[in-house]
Amino acid sequence: MIGAIIALIGSIFLLLGALGLLRMPDVYNRMQAGTKSTTLGSMLFLIGAALYISKGQIWSRVILLILFIVFTNPISSHALARAAHKIKIPMAEETVKDDLTEDE
Amino acid sequence: MANTIYNLAGIIALLALLLAFVRMLKGPSAVDRIVALDSMTIIAVSVIVFLSLRLGRIIYLDVALVYALISFIGVIVIARYFERGL
C-alpha cells in the first residue's frame, strides 16, 4: 500500500516534468523541468515498485539504478545545455541576462 | 486497493511518456528533441523496472540497467556531435 502511494507520487512528478517539457518557452527552461522531475520522479517510482516485492536482490538493483540515474542525469543535461549554448540556440524572450556569452 | 493505485501510477507514467513524445515531435530545434528523448528514456527505464516487478520477471532488471547506461552514452554522443566534438 505504501509502495503504491510512493509509486503514484513518483509518476505524478514524471507527468509534471513532461508537462514542463511541453509548456516551458525555450530549450534551457525545458531542460530544467525535464531533469529535476524525471530524477526524483523515477527515484520514487522505482522505490514504490520495489516495495511491491521486497527482496534483497531487487533492492540492490534498484539502488544501483537510482544512484546511476542521480549521477548521470545531471551530467547529460549539462552536456546538452552546453552544446545548445555553443551552437547558439536562442533563449526565450523573457531572458534578462547572459553572462556566458559576455565572457566569451 | 493497492493494485488499483499501482495500475494508476503505471498509466500516469505512460501518459508522461506520451507528453514527452509530443515535445519530441514538435521540436523545434534538434536539442529540444534530444532533451525530450532523454526524459523519455529515463521514464522508460522506470517503466521497465515497474513492469518487470509487477509481472514477476525480476531477471529483466538487468535490461533496465543496460538501457539506462546506453541511453546516457547516447545523449553524450549526440551532445558532442552538436558541439563538433566527435
Add this chain to the structure above:
Amino acid sequence: MKNFKHSIILFIILMVIWILLTSWETQELIAGLITSFLIAILTYRLEPVLAAINLTPKALLYSIAYIFVFAKELILSNLDVARRVLTPSLPLKPGIVKVNTKLKSKIGKLVLANSITLTPGTLTAEVKNGNLYIHWIDIKEEDVAGATQEIVAKFEKYLEVIFG
C-alpha cells in the same frame, strides 16, 4: 601516491557494486575480487579523480549530512517545478549568471555542478576555471557575489570538507 589512493578507493567502490549486482556467495566474491583488482590495475594510469576524497571521520560525517541537504533540495526543486508548471501565467525570469567556487578538485566541482542542476531553478551550463555559469529560471541576484551566496554556499561548506 595520488594514483595509489585513487586505485584503493576505486577498488572498494567496484567491490561494493559487484556485491550489489551478485550475492554474498564465495564464488561470486572471489570473481568480484579478481575483476575489481584487474580493472583497478588497468585504469591505473588514467586521471586519479577519486584521490581528492578525504577519508577522515569528519568528512564521512559531512557526507552523510550532505545526503540529507541534497535530498531536501531535490524535493524542494520538484515542488518548485510543479508550482511553475501548474501556474497558468508561467512565472519566469530566466538568464545565465556567473558564480565562482572555492573547490579545487575536479570531482568536487562535478558533485557541486550536479547538485546545482538538481536544486530549485538552476542548471549548470558551463564550467571554466573556478567559475560556473548557471542557467537560473528566476534570477534573484544579478552580481557574482550575490549569486554565489544564493546558489553555491549551501553546498560548498559541506563539499569543502569532503573533497578538500
Add this chain to the structure above:
Amino acid sequence: MVKKLFSLIILALLVIMLLPLMTDFAPFAELSRVAEKYVQKGPAEVGGQNLVTSVIVTYRGLDTLGEIAVLFIATAGIGFLLGKSSGKHKRSEASQLVNTGTAFLLPIILLFGVFIFLHGHLTPGGGFQGGVVIASGILLFVLANADSQISSNLLHWIEDLSGAFYVIIGLLGLILAGGFLDNSILPLGQFGKLISAGAIPLIYTLIGLKVGAELVGILNNMQRSQ
C-alpha cells in the same frame, strides 16, 4: 509540412503493421521437436540456468564461432576501407564535467560488462552483450577526452588471444568430451551458481573480450580516419 505528413504516415503504417502481432500473439502451445529436445535434455546436459545462452555456446557453438568470425571480418573491412588518413582533425574539448564523470564511470562500466559476460549462463546477457557494454564504455571515454589514443597493439593482442583460446577450448571439448565446444570438459557444478554449466562462463568470457576488442577496433578506425 509534407515531410511531417510523410513521417506521420510511415509511423501510422508501422503501427498498423505491428498491431496484429500484438493482438494475435499467443505463446506457442507446444515446442517444435528440436526445441523440445533442448528443453528436456539441456539443463541436465549443459547445466546452465539460462538455456538460450547455453544452447548458443554448446549445441550451436560452431555457429557462434562463425558469428565472431563475421564480426572480425567486418572490423578488418572497416579498417581497410577507412584507411589511416589525416590525424589533423581537431576536435573541440569536452566539458570538464563530462570528462570527470567519465573518468569515474569508465571502471564501473567495465565492471558491469564483465558481470554480464561472466553471468551469461544465469541471466539474460552473455558474451556479445557484455562486449558491447565494454565497447560503449570505451566510446564514452574517447568522446570525453579529445586527445585520447587507443593502443591498437593491446587491442590486437586481446582479440587474437581470446579467439585462439576459444578455438582451443572447442578442440579440448573434441578431445576430452563429446565433441567440438562440449562444455563438460569442466565439472558442471551446482545448478544456478556462478561456477556451473562447465566451460560456458569461460567461453563467454573469451567471447566478451573478443567482441569488445573488435568493436573498440571499429571505433578506433573510424576515429582515426576523420
